[in-house]
Amino acid sequence: MRKIWVWIILVLVLIALIYFGLKLFKKDSSNPSQNPSDSTSEQTSPTNKSWQERGVAIAGKYADAEVVNVGNGQYRMYYSVEPEVQGNNLEVYSATSADGIDWTLEEGTRKTMATFPDVIRLPNYPGAETGYFYRMYYQNAGVIKSATSTDGLTWTDEPGTRMDNNEAGFSLDNVGAQSTTILNDGTFIMAYRGTIPEPYQTTQKVPNQNTQLYFYATSKDGLTFEKKGIALDSRNETLYGLTDGGEWIDFDGELRMSFWSYSGVYHSVYKDGVFATPVFDYTNSKDSKVKFAPNPPGDPTLAKINGTWFMYYGQHTKGIYYAEYK
Numbered sequence: 001m002r003k004i005w006v007w008i009i010l011v012l013v014l015i016a017l018i019y020f021g022l023k024l025f026k027k028d029s030s031n032p033s034q035n036p037s038d039s040t041s042e043q044t045s046p047t048n049k050s051w052q053e054r055g056v057a058i059a060g061k062y063a064d065a066e067v068v069n070v071g072n073g074q075y076r077m078y079y080s081v082e083p084e085v086q087g088n089n090l091e092v093y094s095a096t097s098a099d100g101i102d103w104t105l106e107e108g109t110r111k112t113m114a115t116f117p118d119v120i121r122l123p124n125y126p127g128a129e130t131g132y133f134y135r136m137y138y139q140n141a142g143v144i145k146s147a148t149s150t151d152g153l154t155w156t157d158e159p160g161t162r163m164d165n166n167e168a169g170f171s172l173d174n175v176g177a178q179s180t181t182i183l184n185d186g187t188f189i190m191a192y193r194g195t196i197p198e199p200y201q202t203t204q205k206v207p208n209q210n211t212q213l214y215f216y217a218t219s220k221d222g223l224t225f226e227k228k229g230i231a232l233d234s235r236n237e238t239l240y241g242l243t244d245g246g247e248w249i250d251f252d253g254e255l256r257m258s259f260w261s262y263s264g265v266y267h268s269v270y271k272d273g274v275f276a277t278p279v280f281d282y283t284n285s286k287d288s289k290v291k292f293a294p295n296p297p298g299d300p301t302l303a304k305i306n307g308t309w310f311m312y313y314g315q316h317t318k319g320i321y322y323a324e325y326k
Contacts, residue, residue: 049325049326050282050325050326051265051281051282051311051323051325052323052324052325052326053284053321053323054101054321054322054323054324055321055322056318056319056320056321056322057077057101057103057312057320057321057322058077058079058095058103058105058319058320059318059319060319061081061082061084061085061317061318061319062079062080062081062082062093062314062319062320063079063080063082063298063314063316063320064079064080064115064116064117064177064245064299064314065077065078065079065299065301065312065313065314065320066078066117066118066119066301067303067310067312068119068120068121068152069121069303070096070121070152073098074096074097074098075096075097075098075100075303075305076094076095076096076106076152077094077096077097077103077312077320078092078093078094078110078117078119078136079092079093079094079095079117079320080092080093080115080116080117081093082316082317083115084317089112089113090113090114090115091110091111091112092109092110092111092112092114092117092138093105093106093109093110094106094110094152094153097305099305099306100303100305100306100308100310100322101322106153108153110153110155111136111138111147111155113140114136114138114140115138115139115176116138116139116176116299117137117138118136118137118138118178118179118180119134119135119136119137119152120134120135120180120181120182120222121133121134122134122135122222133148133149133150134148134149134150134152135147135148135149135158135222136148136149136155137180139174139175139177139178142173142174142175142176143161143162143163143164143165143174143175144161144162144163144175144176144178144190144192145157145158145160145161145162146158146162146222146223158223160223162190162223163175163178163190163192163217165194167194167215167227168227168229170194170196170213171196171197172194172195172196173195173196173197173210174194174195175193175194175195175215176192176193176195177192177193177244177245177246177299178190178191178192178193178246179191179192179246179247179248179257180222180248181248181250181255182222183255186220187218187219187220188218188219188220188221188222188225189217189218189219189248190216190217190218190219190225191214191215191216191231191232191246191248191257192215192216192217192246193212193213193214193243193244193246194212194213194214194215195210195211195212196210196211196212196213197209197210198210198211199211199241200234200235200240200241200242202237202240202241204240204291206240206241206242206262206292207262208241208242210241211234211235211241211242212234212241212242212243212244213230213232213233213234213235213243214230214231214232214234214243214246214257214259215228215229215230215231216228216229216231228273231257231268231275232246232257232259232268232275232278234261238261238278239261239262239266239278240262240291240292242261242262243259243260243261244259244260244261244298244299245259245298245299245300245313245314246258246259247259247299247300247301249267249302251267251302251309252304254269255269255270256268256269256270257270257275258281258300258301258302258311259278259300260296260297260298260299260300260313261296262291262292262293262296263280263283263291263293263296264280264281264282264283264284264285264293264296264297265280265281265282265283265297265300265311265313266278266279266280266281267281281311282297282311282323283296283297284296284297284315284321284323295315295316295318297311297313297314297315297321297323298313298314298315298316299313299314300312300313301313308324308326310322310323310324310325311323
């Protein structure tokens with residue numbers, strides 16, 4: 001008799017466990033926000049966005065794109081002829097767009113004997129039709145110079161040199177591939193590439209016969225700069241001696257320096273005089289195992305147009321291509 005009661009108690013306990021287990025299961029399954037594998041929430045999360053290759057923006061043997069918001073819903077892209085083009089005069093051209101996708105070429109040449117156009121818009125310039133003016137920093141003869149314009153089309157050189165190639169502790173062949181922005185306190189900050197005329201020493205043979213680092217400097221007026229030292233050191237087993245095509249960008253409130261290397265496009269967050277460890281962003285290479293891609297996306301410039309982030313980059317001998325952040 002005692003054995004029967006023991007079995008009855010065990011059966012009742014088992015039924016109770018099954019009952020409460022089913023209730024808990026129904027509660028969890030009815031609350032999709034608790035499900036970590038919910039594909040809908042993952043697809044709409046901003047953290048899951050990435051750069052998606054789209055196609056060509058400006059076809060031809062061009063590089064070094066720079067995009068500027070010129071107001072009234074219009075954007076202007078400045079870009080350079082590739083220096084390998086026979087008979088070139090290092091011309092800078094321009095095109096405009098309202099959507100970041102379709103670009104209309106503007107007639108004429110914006111500037112000659114200039115590479116790496118780096119354009120900022122500045123307020124309160126006497127005589128400017130719009131109340132602001134533009135300054136273009138550019139590389140010429142291995143140093144960085146500047147020019148101004150009231151309309152973004154016709155440019156007048158400013159006297160002097162903005163940045164020379166004398167860097168303490170380094171023997172640089174040239175400086176260039178600069179990018180300039182203005183911090184919240186009104187300080188101009190320029191990041192610029194310095195070229196050491198010898199290859200990066202590693203166990204692997206690197207394609208370039210020089211080593212490229214990024215330095216930076218600040219200025220109160222945008223004309224006279226105080227050098228601050230290294231911004232991004234490429235002498236490591238991630239970048240293999242190559243950082244190029246730097247571009248400042250306020251990426252939704254986060255100040256970044258985007259640049260490219262052998263593997264593709266990276267960015268480094270800048271805050272209070274410190275450049276963070278570079279983060280990989282994008283490549284168009286179809287083989288992720290290739291360490292030194294033959295034609296990686298070069299000289300990236302970013303712009304947010306109608307709520308969408310665009311990245312424009314050069315493809316050697318092909319033109320300016322673009323990707324969207326989706």
